[in-house]
Amino acid sequence: MAIGRWLGAAIVVCFLTGLISHVLQHPPGWMTGLLPTRPVWGYRLTQGLHVASGLAAIVLVMAKLWTVYPRLFEWPPFRSLAHLVERLTIALLVAATVFELFTGLINILQWYPWPFSFTQAHFAVGWIVAGSLLLHLAVKAPLIRAHWRKKTSDVDAADRRALLAGVGAAVGVVTLTTAGQSFTPLRAFTLLAPRSPDLATQGVPVNRTAAAARVSHASADGWALEVTGPRPYRITLAELNALPQRRVRLPIACVEGWSVNAWWSGVPIGDLLERAGAPPGSALRVTSLEAWGYYRVMEMPAQYAADPQTLLALRLNDEVLSLDHGYPARIIAPNRPGVLQTKWVSRLEVR
Numbered sequence: 001m002a003i004g005r006w007l008g009a010a011i012v013v014c015f016l017t018g019l020i021s022h023v024l025q026h027p028p029g030w031m032t033g034l035l036p037t038r039p040v041w042g043y044r045l046t047q048g049l050h051v052a053s054g055l056a057a058i059v060l061v062m063a064k065l066w067t068v069y070p071r072l073f074e075w076p077p078f079r080s081l082a083h084l085v086e087r088l089t090i091a092l093l094v095a096a097t098v099f100e101l102f103t104g105l106i107n108i109l110q111w112y113p114w115p116f117s118f119t120q121a122h123f124a125v126g127w128i129v130a131g132s133l134l135l136h137l138a139v140k141a142p143l144i145r146a147h148w149r150k151k152t153s154d155v156d157a158a159d160r161r162a163l164l165a166g167v168g169a170a171v172g173v174v175t176l177t178t179a180g181q182s183f184t185p186l187r188a189f190t191l192l193a194p195r196s197p198d199l200a201t202q203g204v205p206v207n208r209t210a211a212a213a214r215v216s217h218a219s220a221d222g223w224a225l226e227v228t229g230p231r232p233y234r235i236t237l238a239e240l241n242a243l244p245q246r247r248v249r250l251p252i253a254c255v256e257g258w259s260v261n262a263w264w265s266g267v268p269i270g271d272l273l274e275r276a277g278a279p280p281g282s283a284l285r286v287t288s289l290e291a292w293g294y295y296r297v298m299e300m301p302a303q304y305a306a307d308p309q310t311l312l313a314l315r316l317n318d319e320v321l322s323l324d325h326g327y328p329a330r331i332i333a334p335n336r337p338g339v340l341q342t343k344w345v346s347r348l349e350v351r
């Protein structure tokens with residue numbers, strides 16, 4: 001029961017933070033204008049929790065299945081219609097949860113062995129987990145109520161304590177050795193995190209390298225930013241460097257759970273849009289030099305484009321951006337998923 005409770009809590013946290021991540025990346029039209037730009041670390045927190053609760057749930061699911069294991073092979077398979085329904089909801093819950101945790105885990109390990117789109121499948125099956133968890137709780141409600149009424153627990157209290165301590169320790173170890181990827185005080189313990197922020201250039205890890213995106217110094221040579229709008233223009237790197245610069249401290253928060261704060265400097269996007277004659281409240285489409293990739297084109301709602309902290313960044317931690325971090329220019333905006341912090345920007349289109 002206790003393991004079930006923890007697992008339930010982990011699933012609820014994972015589901016809600018997953019919803020937040022989905023909405024920030026694919027908002028339904030009516031929500032686009034409502035996405036908040038503050039706190040700047042909002043997505044860093046929710047996505048850190050998403051991955052941490054998912055990793056904890058992996059340990060808890062294994063423990064839970066281990067404690068109920070004999071009942072999975074009960075014979076006869078069902079004794080009544082109610083019993084059959086109960087077992088089917090459990091089968092659905094287990095299958096959907098295992099699918100979510102497994103696809104999530106191998107996604108943060110950057111391994112994509114499946115033919116379907118990870119984000120769509122992971123999002124859809126998340127609803128199945130939530131629905132079947134509610135069904136499971138409804139079916140088990142009488143039992144749960146009886147448990148809460150019972151005063152003292154019975155015979156094998158010592159056994160249960162030992163099991164809970166073991167499971168607690170396992171969850172603790174997994175959390176402690178991975179949470180440092182987003183929670184700086186635990187950075188020293190990130191043994192199991194796939195991308196330690198310390199194995200990074202300019203103090204920030206790199207998910208997709210310039211080589212993987214087929215961007216080279218040669219393709220960035222002779223670069224000029226193209227800005228379309230009522231008064232379209234092109235602007236070179238030297239000209240961008242000559243404009244008033246702003247320096248902000250913002251995190252990169254990857255959907256895969258790692259995140260890190262950094263100093264970014266460059267030209268506020270609002271200044272570049274104003275120069276193109278964009279009316280206030282304009283949204284933006286950003287295109288990358290990269291020839292192919294899911295994140296080549298990015299839509300930026302108006303509130304991010306107008307935010308004084310949203311930059312076309314030219315510098316990272318006071319050095320010129322490395323090619324891997326998006327040289328000659330990249331986007332950095334507050335409270336947005338890493339996938340939307342477009343690197344190697346080549347064009348801004350006022351919408």
Ligand SMILES: Nc1nc2c(c(=O)[nH]1)N[C@H]1C(S)=C(S)[C@@H](COP(=O)(O)O)O[C@H]1N2
Nearest residue numbers: 205206207208254288325338339341342343
């Ligand atoms: N053009 C382009 N920009 C991109 C990506 C990409 O694949 N192509 N990856 C994004 C992802 S997933 C993340 S987490 C951030 C990471 O930025 P960094 O490599 O500078 O840490 O860049 C984003 N910008």
Ligand SMILES: [Mo]
Nearest residue numbers: 254255338339
């Ligand atoms: Mo990312």
